[in-house]
Amino acid sequence: MAPRKGEPGRYVAAELAAEFRALIQSGELLPGAQLPSEAALKDERSLSNAAVRAAYERLMAEGLAVSRHGKGVYVLDPKRLVRTSPRRFARGAQSIQSADLEGREPDVQVDVDEVATASDRVVEILGAGPFCRRSRLFSLDGRKLQLATSYLPAGLAVEAGVDQTDTGSGGMYERLAEVGRRPVKACERVYGRVATSEEAQALGLSKGMSIFLIERVAYDEEGRAVEVNEMTLDASKYILEYEFPI
Amino acid sequence: MAPRKGEPGRYVAAELAAEFRALIQSGELLPGAQLPSEAALKDERSLSNAAVRAAYERLMAEGLAVSRHGKGVYVLDPKRLVRTSPRRFARGAQSIQSADLEGREPDVQVDVDEVATASDRVVEILGAGPFCRRSRLFSLDGRKLQLATSYLPAGLAVEAGVDQTDTGSGGMYERLAEVGRRPVKACERVYGRVATSEEAQALGLSKGMSIFLIERVAYDEEGRAVEVNEMTLDASKYILEYEFPI
DNA sequence: AAGTGGTCTAGACCACCCG
DNA sequence: GGGTGGTCTAGACCACTTC
Known part of the structure; x- marks a missing residue:
């Protein structure tokens, strides 16, 4: 319970969060708008620092707002x-992301390729290593959306010529097709959970936000696993x- | 930053959470085990109530532990x-859940049927009401797993005879087939987010836990939507x- | 230096559970 | 009544940002 000044039994943090949630969802507070500073809100309403923070942390976990240290909290x-x-x-199949953007400006992506080891889970699916790993970070409007790490058996990657940053027209899957694979x-497994602090940092998320973890395994015509792609999504x-x- | 007793700059809550997370994930703390009480932990380590709570709330949001008011926090x-x-x-298609249990004991379910209104989203998909609504709560080992609410056009539900608790052998989809529908x-849309307090209460979850919201729309051979099922999963x-x- | 987020301590008080 | 979770106040101190 929340013993408020002369009015005990109120859940001030939850109510404060609900109040701002309503303002945001109704459109009275538009994206980009700055919320009242914690100090101001605490003084105005005679609350404690902790109560205001709890409310703001809740909004941030819900993905409604984000804080920028030293600057403010923004919708x-x-x-x-x-x-x-x-x-x-279905068509062309270039970047996996191409269908995700709904006509908005294309995403920025960062690629890293190397010969690498992988988790037990990847070994379980693809067999013993080494592997070719491709890591990509997808962003939109400066906001990080997705982190994807793809693993292929290193031998196959070299054979298909996809052990480089650019996989050519039609993308990696076209190159694999050219060598008969x-x-x-595909089989995707979706996990949902709160982000770890590392994941939150990598994706620029607030504490307590939910992420999707998607493991996609691609199989060729003979049922052999050719690729494992581990994705982390906001x-x-x-x-x-x-x-x-x- | 976290100014600890003579050792400033430590993130005591995060470290405490990490410590217990490791104990749980390594198996040193087994499911059902009780964590130290907040008061005991706070005294033992000269921490504040709030720091211990923050750590425990984190573990609960991650689904590693759950608290029972007045009793304790359990793995x-x-x-x-x-x-x-x-x-x-694929086969029989009785309860949607039947493939989910992996041979464990069958789940308890509660059904409610009625003529009802529905959200704008359901109207958008199925057309104007009224609707037949079926709500089901799935549990396993006393733990609530999933809340499912299914909507059908009321006329179709009556015609197919699925406007009752028991939909007969083969289930609702078989009844719909018998009337040519x-x-x-199916098309499923998956949302992931932290549970609202209402959702948390309905599913018996801790604050800040992640849920899946799945909207499944079923279509007949002619492409007409026959059912919308809104599911809330832990x-x-x-x-x-x-x-x-x- | 002033304003903002971020973490923590210390202590109060309430609600729930059980013997 | 004593133990346990749960919420809050009041205040300290730090880090980041901007001027």
Whole structure:
């Protein structure tokens, strides 16, 4: 319980969060707007620092706002990208992200390739290493959305010529097809949980925010796993869409 | 920063959380074990109440522990159910959950049916109401896992005879098939976010835990939407698995 | 230097559970 | 009544940002 000044039994933090949540969701506070500073709010309403912070942390965990140390707390844009699953492989299949952007400006991406080791889970799926690893960070409007790390058996990667930053026209899957290992089936496993501090830092998230972890395994016509892709997504920015027959 | 007793600059809450997280994940603290009480921990380590609570709240948001008011904080079982998507419709297709249990004891479920209104989103998909609503709560080992609310056009529900608690052998989809409206395609949209206090209460979750919200729309052979199912899942208890062709 | 977020201490008080 | 979780106040101190 929350013993407020002469008015005991109120949940001040929860109510404060609800108040600002309503303002944000109703559009009275637009994306980019700055929330009252913690000190100001605490003085105005005769609350403690901790109560105000608890409220703001809640809003940040919900992805409604974000803080910038030394500057302020700002309302975020609530728009989400739809990540549609079978469909985005249908045509051309260049960047996995191409169908995600809905006509908005193309995303920035950073690639790193190397011969590498991998987790036990990757070894379980692809067999013993070494592996070719490709790490990519997708951003939109300066906001980090997704971190993707792809693993291929190193031998296959060299054979297909995808052990470099640029995988050429049609992308990695086209190169794999050219050496007879076209991926024809995918299996995605989705985990949802609160981000660790490392994940939060990597994606620029606030404490307590939800993320999706997606493990996608691609299989060729003979059922052999050819690629494992481990993705970390800001859950507040995505809708995952899957279509399938019943 | 965290000015600790004569040792400033330490993040006591984060470190405390990390310490217990390691104990839980390594198996030194087994599911069901009770963590030290907040008061004991605070006294033993000369910390403040708030620091200990912050650490415990973090563990609870991660789904590693749960508190019971007046009793203690307890380690949770980290096992997850795999919810495999196209496959669980393959045979018989009775309860949607049947493939989720992996041979463990069957889940308890509560059903409520009625003629009802629905959200704008449901109206957008199914057209104007009224609707037949079926709400179900799935539990396992006394732990609430999933809340599912299904909407059908009321006329169709009556015609197919699924406006009751028991939908007969083969379940609702078989009844719909008998009146020429067999669902043949599904589209699921997955949202991830921290649970609201209402959702947390309904599912028995701790503050700050992640949930999946799944909206599944089922379509018949002619592409007409016949059912919308809105599901709320404890994200810490599930892996969502989807298979599809590339 | 002033303003802002961020972490912590110390202590109060309440609600729930059980013997 | 004693133990346990849960919420809050009051105040200290630090780090980052801007002027």
